[in-house]
Amino acid sequence: MTADDAAVVADAPRGSRVPWDRVALPLFILGMGLVFGSLNPNFYSWTNVTNVARQSSVLALLAVGQTFAIVSGGIDLSVGSLLAIVSVLGSMQLVALGLVPGVVGGVLVATLAGAVSGALVALTKIPPFIVTLGMLSLARGTAFTITGGMPVVGLPAGFEAIGAGSLGPLPVPGVIAVVAFLGAHFLLRATPFGRYVYAMGGNEAAAVAAGINVRLHKFFVYCFSGFCAGVAGIVITSRTLSGQPTVGETLELYAIAAVVIGGTRLGGGDGSLVRTLLGVVVIAVLGNGLNLINVSSYIQLIVIGAIIIAAVGFDLWRREHGSAR
Amino acid sequence: MKRILMAVGALVIGATLAWAAGEEAYPRPAKPAKAYTIGVLVPQLTNPHFLGQAYGYVDEAERLGARVILHDAGGYQFLDKQIAQMEDLIASKVDAIALVAVSGPGTVPVVDRAVGAGIPVVNVNVMTNNDKVAIRVRSDDNVIGETMAKYLHERLKTGSVVMQSGVAGASAFEIRAKAFRAWIEKNSPGIKILGERHSLNTPDQGLKNMEDFLQTFPRIDAVYNSADFVAIGAAQALKATGKAGKVMIVTADFQPDTERLVREGVVTQAVVQQPVTMGRWAVRAAINILEKRQVPKLLYTPILSVTKENIASVDLSTVRAPAGWKPR
Incomplete structure (x- = not known):
């Protein structure tokens, strides 16, 4: 049992009551x-x-990277713009150099942009919100320029x-997204890096005191988010x-x-890729x-907005309700 | 009484002309036995142009016993959204799709998928680069540019003109500007084109461009505009310097502000597309394809030349949705 599961069980009401945090979203998806x-x-x-698999694959890949950023106590606002810069620079490399250099180069560009954000977050006191907001504008402007x-x-x-391709009956973008989820789940749950991500998101001072190189692992978090955006950029391109x-x-x-609907709290230290996957499925x-x-697409915006608020509200209510007993 | 009769007469003549030159050039087919479903994808319903077009699709479909599923991408930047909407139409097994593409190259793969699924695609107004579409329905941007050139030639004979050519690289704007310049250079030796600027199609850009033109050239007789947001900016610049009505403004398109400026005599001529007609013809073409009738590869919808003199008699029912109309 991992730390997150333990927390969930401790949160949950005792006895034979329904574990709502586990079944609410799957039930909601089933109902839809x-x-x-x-x-x-x-x-x-x-x-x-x-x-649905094709359409949600790009969002899924971005949400995988975003989960790491949020669990670590940060956020990455730049990923949408990173798609644009991958689309543009990756395409130019595809045209000029061919398939493999184009794909590798595209992913590399986004990883580098993530590394720049990561270095700024790790080495300065500028909050991740501001660093990645700046990167959002920088990357979009660069793509246009x-x-x-x-x-x-x-x-x-x-x-x-x-x-557009398929592996047997399965669409390639869907397969890429599933592989990314499995790999990222392993990374977050079964490696020292994953444990450090939880630790620094939960209590950064304690993580530092425990001898974790917080700066280095923050840097890695944004590199990884950039990498995920790079793969997503290749898919959309x-x-x-x-x-x-x-x-x-x-x-x-x-x-x-997607991350928040899944039940991962902004602020860090808590969350999982299973939850994020459920959040992606809800939106998709x-x-x-x-x-x-x-x-109509106008009504769709209203519905999604209401669901974001309702999901987080429900989550908070459940946590309070549970701990009161 | 006499005036009322004249007004009625003008209306009848206007309506007849619009009927003759307008939508009936591609007539409504007989109502089919089957109730078809047509998916429609537009870039941005907040633009009155596409609202009028949406009305054209919906109203024509009703008359032909068909149903329209209308999706709005919400802006030209949302290519991923338009692709998802088109995939969802394919999954819904609609009978035909009318596509106003937010991107020429970007919509190529998804049109392949629709055609591969046996769904004919009618490409309307803004073109996809995919040649597998069954038919294209659009305005002829060459004619739009030439219509402005001919009008200025008749009104001016000699004089100096500046050009606001709109967004660099946007095909519709480019074609209009090139056609305008080519016609003037070939047929109107008295008219000199002093300068040409590209910019975003926004009033503030048009204002800035025109101010700079007025500083650069001591005498300007007319300003050409590829689209009407920059024309509205140019009108503001001319009003501010007391030259409104003295320097002619010719433009494509006809939003409500442009209409007001035409009535005020500030915008001299507006060359107006017929989005409602585009929507109607697209639905007619789709029905013809589904009923196994031949359709041409390309249909040009007519354009209107609107000036202060004829604005009272112009039939705008092919240009705009009825006041207050909303989709669904």
Whole structure:
């Protein structure tokens, strides 16, 4: 049993009461599935299931990196803009140098941008919110400056396979996202790095006192978030088969929302990738299902906003309720 | 009484002209036996142009017994959202998709997927780079540019013109500006083009550009605008220097502010697209394709030349949604 699970059990009311924190979101997802499916049977079709996997893969990858940033006590607002810079620079490298250098170069660019944020967070007193807010603007501006606002075109045709291809019946972006979740889950739960991320998010002074190199591991956290944004950038670039300086606007907020809806607290020291995965599924199924039953995109914004607030409110209420007994 | 009769007469003539030159050039097909579902993807419903277009799709579909599923990307920067919306339409097994692309190259893969799923794609207004679309419905930007050039040639004969060509690299703006310049240089030796500026299509950019033009050139007789947000800025600059109405403004597009400026005589000519007609023709084309009738590869919707003199008689029902209309 890991630290997080133990905390959850300690929080939960004693006896045979329902462990709401474990079942609330899965039940909610199931309920959405029943409602959407009954209103439009195509919701259950395999095409649609693979669509949801493709559409949510980019958000999922960003949310994986975001989970580390939030659990460590920080936040990464730059990831949406990092998509743009990967899309633009990665595309230029794809056109000029070919498939492998383009993909590797694209991921590297975002990792480097994450490293810059990480170094600033680790070495200065500037809060992560401000550092990554600055990076958000820097990266977007760079993407526009390099391209003059125009899309980069002429990408090699084989590159399309990352976004549009399938491994057997499974869509490639979905597979990439699942691999990322498994790898990140292992990283957070079974390695010293993961334990340090929890420790410095829970109580930074205590972590320092325990001899953890907090600066180094903060740096790694933002490198990792940048890396995840890099992979996400490659996926979105392949899905659009062009380099788009405008892509990914406001996606960082959805990545944060996914983490928070899952039940991970802003402030750090707590959270898991299973929760984040559930948060991603909520946002993805909601958007897809509302599209399928033809609900206007304005109403969708209202619904998602209400769910973010409701999810966090429910979580807080449950914690208080539980500890009162 | 006589005035009322004249007004009625003008209305009838105007309506007849609009009917003859307007939407009936691509007539409404017979109502099909089957009730089709048509998915529609537009870039930004907060723009009155696309609200008018949305009305065109919805109203025409109603008349043809079809249903419209309308999705709004919320802005040209939300390519990922438009792609997801289009994938969801494919999963919903709609009969046809009308696409106003937020990105030419960026929509290529998803159009492939729709066509691969056997769903015909009608490309409307803003073009995708994918050639597998069944038909394209749009304004002819060459004609828009040339219409402004011809009008200035008739009104000015000789004089000096500056150009506000809008967003650099945006194809519609570029084509209009090139067509304008080419027609003037070929047919109007008396008119000299002094300068040309590219900028974002916003009033503040138009204001700044025009102020700089007025500082640079002592005599300007007219200003060309690829789109009307920069034209509104140019109008402000001319008003501030007391030159409104003395320097001609010609522009494409016709938002409510532009209409007011035409009525005031500040904007001299507006070349107006017909978004409602675009929506109607797109639905007609989709029905024709689904009913296995031949359709052309390309349909140009007509444009209107609106001036202070004819503004009272222009039929705006092909340009704007009825007041207060909202989708769903």
